[in-house]
Amino acid sequence: MLDIQLLRNDLAGVAARLATRGFALDTTRFQGLEAQRKTIQIRTQELQAARNRISKMIGQHRGAGHGPDDEEVGDLMREMQNIPDQLKEAEKQLGEIQNELQQLLEVIPNIPHSSVPIGKSEADNLEVRKVGNIPQFDFVAKDHVDLGEKLGLDFDTAAKISGARFSVLKGGLARLHRALAQFMLDTHTEQHGYTEVYVPYLVNADSMRGTGQLPKFKNDLFEIRRETFIARGVAIGPDGNEIRQSETAGLDRAQEMFLIPTAEVPVTNMVRDEIVPLEKLPMKFVAHTPCFRSEAGSYGRDTRGMIRQHQFDKVELVQMVHPDESYAALEQLLGHAETILQKLALPYRVVKLCTGDMGFSAALTYDIEVWLPAQNTYREISSCSNFEAFQARRMQARFRNAQGKPELLHTLNGSGLAVGRTLVAVLENYQQADGSVVVPEVLRPYMGGKEKLTS
């Protein structure tokens, strides 16, 4: 979420910068809502002030021993007569306006950092560097589906159990998958200073809102509804009669939960509604979790193989840092993810996403793309972003600054790496003419010393 002050002070400037990422900010609507908000808020607060003042005076008189029928009290009661109804109406209007403003704000994406290249699509992304040598084969390179068929990659069984976009791994391949995740976790905890965390895979709506998946991207999520009894409350009034309660009594958003699309959600939300002491910064966490994505709208794309699945594993790096440090932290985090590819000796390139290709919450994103021989191209294997205060503002995630005042944190995260896609990359880059796959050296300790996967 953007700072509403920024929108008030420099609406045109914000709109111009959002336009570079293809977002049309409805400035007229914003200004209209703001004008209404201002009028109604002032009126509401005036009424509240009047109510408080008179109530307080009544209280003073009553405290001094005056009864409700005494003249002083009676005068005040008359003065109050019309205020509660007017106030109720004003508060209702104010609530509606503020909801509208909130809804408008919640779907505005982050402002791109000034260094982000302006562009419309991934074609306009900026290649930062290429690392590693692309392998040359003296045979026709197979893709991971063909290679995996003999090694224990089974889509038919997965389709029977669940459906399309799932996979079953068996034997050495399942172990290789586990080895990759463990190798990544160990590297980040032992060499890069991250604290390993185990987190829930089901989260509530507040968490999804905090990192920006809600309200805009609900369609991308798997949702779990809990069946609960909704009671209708009844209160007894002073006259002994029943008072009807709100129609929505008992309806609560906590009844819906969501499967995490990335560990970013639970891990980043650890600091939601927290004020962390300055000396705890930077906070660096790594988590290995499954990720669940509905992939609605991607029908027909990457239908072959395990590139795009409803369920995949990822080792995720998350940092909460001082605002002054966040861009330095992003470079470091990117380096941490790259280290994994380097240790696996997989060729890759780093790309800086253009304004049009960045995710909703990011101010700056680097993608790491790994070389896939069978596709003869680089494919995304990691995405590392600085969200600045965008998520922190939604989450009210703060730290106490040197002056002792709470200030919004900056949050970052990056895949380090996507395990499924790394498995694909290992299979394709380490394949042999006979269809076997050499185990990368760094993984062998995790594979019981095994050097090669064969059928």
Place this chain on the structure above:
RNA sequence: GGAGAGGUGGCCGAGAGGUCGAAGGCACGCCCCUGCUAAGGGCGCAUACGAGCUUAAACUUGUAUCGAGGGUUCGAAUCCCUCCCUCUCCGCCA
């Protein structure tokens, strides 16, 4: 699943319709005293939003916030309803 107890500021904890943004304590900050590692005294110390002033900050002022939402009332931390969460005991369970 059954029974019970709770959710108050950074933390602990009082308050049980009015003068309560909330006693007291701890922690923290500044000052004083003392001087030797511990103690005494004073003052300050929530957050968000609005308005005024302003380049901005500071400041002044208003409002909201005692788990969340709703209701009763001239007035709710306090009474009523619903929900959420935590803890204890029993049951079940990986």
